[in-house]
């Protein structure tokens with residue numbers, strides 16, 4: 001069997017239609033979208049169209065969304081932008097221990113360089129938030145809450161709407177990192193009640209290096225990147241027309257696919273994979289909360305097996321999966337998300353993530369079950385002989 005890709009939470013392949021939409025902006029319409037002469041006309045029109053498509057996917061007003069270089073920049077801008085704007089009102093931020101590093105490292109920076117205090121909420125053994133603990137963490141000097149919609153490693157979908165309501169009762173702004181939720185669960189900024197929301201194109205079959213930040217009207221915000229006044233001064237720099245056009249096309253296709261039930265199809269493949277693995281491989285634990293989870297994700301620990309070793313062995317067989325976040329892979333430290341779930345070390349180092357997507361098939365799923373079952377048995381045997 002050819003190569004199989006089951007790491008869609010790390011990134012997705014660029015859809016051929018997205019590529020097709022982007023190409024003219026390399027070839028003919030290469031003008032600067034801010035130019036007032038003929039060369040800027042098609043690029044700025046295409047950016048406007050893309051903005052409408054992206055906004056329609058999250059039910060935002062086009063004026064309230066600006067494009068960035070990706071989810072990491074959106075997360076950095078959200079935290080620093082609000083913190084700097086409100087630093088005279090208060091210097092306390094609430095986030096959670098299972099956020100992406102783009103949030104956690106930015107929160108660390110606010111703490112170490114800018115005199116903020118950060119509360120990092122813990123989660124239970126399934127990665128769930130406790131709303132009472134959340135309520136109790138809010139203080140008079142809290143200016144921002146940042147909690148992700150869906151966790152990229154274990155797939156948990158968090159109760160953002162309830163959290164936003166609690167925060168707003170205290171007049172506190174809410175940012176949501178929806179980078180890995182986009183396209184997998186419906187997102188509506190009005191219904192969620194969030195003030196800021198980060199998204200990224202490459203998680204929805206768009207190009208890498210294109211993202212966006214939604215900032216609700218009247219939200220106090222200091223721009224992170226200053227310069228030529230683009231994006232109404234909120235994110236300066238010459239427009240990445242090609243990337244933005246690709247993001248817009250990906251958003252348009254994503255809306256169509258969601259409406260046609262693509263996520264239910266991916267969920268049934270994920271369930272087939274999970275059930276197959278639980279049946280064929282003994283001593284497996286599901287990490288996270290299966291009752292509130294992204295449709296494409298399963299994070300499993302196979303006891304007695306080193307997760308990193310299993311990933312490398314499956315790679316040799318053409319199967320791409322991961323132990324967790326691609327952004328921190330290569331590090332020998334266990335996943336900070338699984339550490340927050342307080343996993344026993346046996347399960348912690350044995351965890352791997354399968355994240356499925358549009359191109360996966362039942363045949364691929366069955367093949368992966370076979371290969372994983374064989375490899376886990378082999379690795380367990382090696383482990384046993386080594387410790388005998």
Ligand SMILES: Cc1ncc(COP(=O)(O)O)c(C=O)c1O
Nearest residue numbers: 070071072100102152179180200
């Ligand atoms: C939850 C989450 N936030 C932020 C990011 C960073 O996004 P980007 O890769 O577009 O910088 C990722 C990427 O994996 C993510 O999963």
